[in-house]
Amino acid sequence: MNNRCNDPFKTAFDSLDEYADLISQVLKCPVTIEDANHRLLAYSTHDERTDPARISTIIGRRVPEKVINQLWKEGTIPALLKTKDPIRVKNMDEIGLGNRVAISIWKQEEVLGFIWALEINKSFTDEDFTLLKKAAEAVKNKLLQLQTRKNKKEERSQEFFWKLLTGHLKNREEIIEHFHALQITPVTSFAVLVFQFQENITSKEEQSISYLLKTSQRLKIPLYTIDCNQLILLTSTDYIDNPVQELDYFCENFVMKMKERFKINHITPASSSMYKDYEKIGKAYEETLSVLSVKEKFPSETADIYNYQRLGIYQFFDHLLEKRKMSEYENYSLKKLHEYDQKHHSNLVETLEVFLNNDQNIHTAAKELNVHANTLNYRLKRISEIGEINFKDPNQKVMLFIDLKLEKYLEK
Amino acid sequence: MNNRCNDPFKTAFDSLDEYADLISQVLKCPVTIEDANHRLLAYSTHDERTDPARISTIIGRRVPEKVINQLWKEGTIPALLKTKDPIRVKNMDEIGLGNRVAISIWKQEEVLGFIWALEINKSFTDEDFTLLKKAAEAVKNKLLQLQTRKNKKEERSQEFFWKLLTGHLKNREEIIEHFHALQITPVTSFAVLVFQFQENITSKEEQSISYLLKTSQRLKIPLYTIDCNQLILLTSTDYIDNPVQELDYFCENFVMKMKERFKINHITPASSSMYKDYEKIGKAYEETLSVLSVKEKFPSETADIYNYQRLGIYQFFDHLLEKRKMSEYENYSLKKLHEYDQKHHSNLVETLEVFLNNDQNIHTAAKELNVHANTLNYRLKRISEIGEINFKDPNQKVMLFIDLKLEKYLEK
C-alpha cells in the first residue's frame, strides 16, 4: 500500500478511460479528464455519485459553455493556467457545479488538459492533492500522443481550407470527399469569418485562439487557419435560427473574450454572407476582406457592422464615389444647406445627418445633438425649406443619406 | 367724316403706338394691342380711364398670367382663336377686368395678335364693331413686319442654343457676347428642360408651344428649340426662391396646359440640375436625357419625378444593377422573405416595399395594402424576425429599399 501511495500511476494503460478509473479508485471520487479546450477525453465510471455539470459534460462530450464562462469569471481557469497545483472550486448551484478540485496537466509551459475530481461526501486531504499531482504527471504522456495525432490532422485540414479559400478546389464531389477524409461533417450552409489582429499572430496567441474556438459551442467551426495577422474561419450556419445575428454575436463575443481572457486587443472581425455552394468559399472570403477594407475607410460609421450583408450601402460605396467624381454631381439640397451653414454659422447639415442616422427619431437625434426636441423640429422645417426637401419622400431621404456619407468621405 | 368712318385707318403710321392712339380716338375708349402671346405691343394714352388688368398689363409689358388663365377657362381666348369677329368680355372683378371687347388679328389661318378696347361709360355699337374689324386689318401689316424681324432673331437664337447644348461653345466671354448680340440677358443660374412628345412636333404644335412658353411668366425662358419630338428649353432660375419646386411646377403646368388648351397629350417632362457655368449647358442637357431614359425604365416609380435631382437613387441605378449582376449578390433578408412568401403564400416582400414606399408610415401603408394597421404591425414584426432586419437601422433599410427596387427591375 505504501508503494501504491508513493506512485500508484506508474502502470501503463492503453486508454485514458482506464487512467480515469484508476484515479477515481485511488481518490475515491468521480474523475473527469479534459483537454486544454475543455473537451471530454475520459471519465471514471465506477462511482455513480455526480453533479449536473458533470452529467452535461459527459453527455455533450465537452464542458458546457456557461460553465466555462463562469469558471473564467470566478477565477478558476485563470488560476489553473498559472499554477501546477490543484485548485479547489466551491460549489456553484446556478450552473449545477458541486465542490470539486481541478489540476492542470502541463508539458513545459503549455497546458495540455485538466483533471477534475468531485468532492462528494468527502474533502480532499493534502495527501489526495499530492496524488492528484502525480496523476496529472502520469496522464501527460498519454495526452502528448493524442496531440501529435491531432496536429497531423490539423495540418491536412489547413491545407484543404486554403485550397477552398483560394478557389483551387472546384469540383463539388472532390470537396465532399476531402471533408469525409478529414472526418469533418460537410456543412450545407456556411459563412467565412476573418478576425484581423493588429500584429502578426504569435504561436502563443494561436493557443488562445484555438482555446476560444474549441470552447465556443453556439457555432460550429469545421475549419480554421491563420494568415499573418488574420484568423480565418469557416463556420457552419446549419440549424441556426437567426444566422446573421448569431454571426454578429460570435464576432463580438470572440473579440470580447480575447480581450478579457488573454488581454489581446484591437481585433477587427468580419463575416461574409451565407452560402450553400462550396465553390463560393473563395467569394465569401473576398467578402470578408471587402468588409475589412470598408471598415478601414469608415471606422466610425461601420464600428458595429461585421457582416457583409450588414454593410448596407457601404457595399457599393467605391462604385458610387467613382460615379459621383466622374459626373461632378452636386446634391442641390446639400449644397444649399452648406451655403446656409457657412453664411449663418449654423450646422444644418450635421443636424440632418444626425437626424437620418437616428432613424429619423426626433427624440434620440435631439439628445445626440444636445438640443431641445423643438429646436430640432424647427431646424428640420428650415432644412426642408432651404434644401427644398420633402421629408415624406423616402427616395429623397435615401439619396441624402447616401450623399451625406459620400461627401463625408470625400472631405477627408 | 363719312370717309373716316368708312376706313379711318388707311393712313400709314410709323409705330404701333400711333395706331393704338388712333383706334382709341375713333372708338373713344382705351385701347391695347398685344401679340399672339399676349405681350404688349402698344397702348393708347389719350384716355385716362382704365381698369386694374390694363394697368398691370402695361406695367409688366404683358398680360398677367392669371388673367390669361381666366380668359382661357372662361372661353374668351378659345373664341378669339376661332373667329375673326370681336368678342365681348364681361367684367371680372376677381382679376380686375372691366367690360371690354377684343378682336384677333389674322394672317391667313394664323393669329398674329389682339386688340383690346375697354368699354368704360359706354357700350359698343355694331358700328364700333365694324370699325374694330377694320382696325384689326390695318394693324395686321404692321405686325407682319415685326414678326419677320423676330423670326430672323429666333433663327440665330436657335443656332446659338444648339451650339451650347452640344458643347461647341466653351469660352465664357464668347458665350456672353453671343447673349448680348441676341439681346438676351445672360442668366447666372439656369436649368435645361426637355419635353418629350409622343410624335415629332408639327409646326402647328410648335405654335401652341410658343404661345405657352411666351405666356408663362413664373420662369424666364431665354432660349428654346425643337428637335424631332423634343422641346428643349433653357430656363433662368435667377431670383427664384424654390427653384426645384418651381421647375417641377413648370413641368406639370406645361403638360397640363398643352392637354387642356391644345389637346396634346402624353408629353414627358424632364429637367436638369441647376448650374451657373454656361459651359455646363451640355451636361445639363445630358441630365435631362438621362431623366427621360430612367422614366422609361421605371415609369410608375418615377411618374411624378421630372428633375434630375429628384431622381434620387434612380440616378445610379444602372451602376448598381451592373454591380449586383457582377457579384451575384443576393440580399439575405429579401431572400428569406421571398422563401417565406413562396412557402406560405404570403406577401411579406410586397408589404415591406409598400411600408418603405410610404415613408414607414404604418397608417398610410396599411391603407394602401387594404389591411388593418395591427396586421401591418404584426407583419413587420414577422418581417424583422424572418429577414433578421433591424428596423431601427437606417442603413439596413436604405439597402432594402434599393435592393427591392433593383429586384423589381431585374424581374421584368
Next chain:
DNA sequence: TATCACTTTGTTTAATTTTACAAAAAAATA
C-alpha cells in the same frame, strides 16, 4: 377531422409625437 401554429382584426390603454403658441436669447440689419 381535430389540432396546432399562424394570421387578421378589433378594442383599449399607455406612450409618444406633433403642433401651436409664447417668451426669451442671439444674430443680423439699418
Next chain:
DNA sequence: TATTTTTTTGTAAAATTAAACAAAGTGATA
C-alpha cells in the same frame, strides 16, 4: 444703437402611434 429677423427653449393640448390582449379566422399537418 435700435429694430428686425432668426433661433432656441418651454409648456400644454391635440393627435398619432405603439403595445397588449382577446377573439376569430385560416391553413397546414398528422
